[in-house]
Amino acid sequence: MTYTLVATVSFQEEIRKSRFAVWAAPVQNAQDAAAFIAAHSDPAATHNCWAWKVGQAYRFNDDGEPTGTAGKPILQAIEGQQLDEVAVLVVRWFGGIKLGTGGLVRAYGGAAAQCLRAAEKIEQVEKTRVGCAVSFSDMALVQSRLAGYGAVVVAETFNAQGVNWQLDMPVEQLAVFTAEFANLTRGQGRLDVMTDPS
DSSP, X not given: OOEEESSOEEEEEXXXXXXXXXXXXXXXXXXXXXXXXXXXXXXXXXXXXXXEEETTEEEEEOTTSOTTSSHHHHHHHHHXXXXXXXXXXXXXXXXXXXXXXXXXXXXXXXXXXXXXXXXXXXXXOOEEEEEEEEEHHHHHHHHHHHGGGTOEEEEEEEOSSEEEEEEEEEGGGHHHHHHHHHHHTTTOSEEEEOOOOO
């Protein structure tokens, strides 16, 4: 079971005269993560270290700290709390006292973990991508039922017969929706399970 964050959250602490500020946010993809990191980084800070994880994809950056002492501990904090689709940025303003490699790992990983622990989380629902073709006469009726199944239209195209939708839908709703869809369209509509959108 995995979770993601409800909203952006922040945390600050001072460790041996160095100030650490942490921001964490839900992200959908690598572009979201990069935009979030760019928006919250401080060019005047000593280091802007970060990590993000979206499904099987992840990245981390030590931003000048010794290799493996910042980005990786931040990523481990994300994974340690069963989080996905999350980006975390830890900004450090050096206070004059060196922490050593072990101290840096504890500082970056610990600050990230404390920020994430304080964040409001929601359970992620496994979704599937469904192609859906509906005639104009059935379009309004089918569309009115989508929200009840947690289905979201992610693409819409029209042709002479009607509409083609791409839907993201919770996997657990698919069988029930398929049966109702057949009834609503009197067997005339078409549903195709395409891919897992994650």
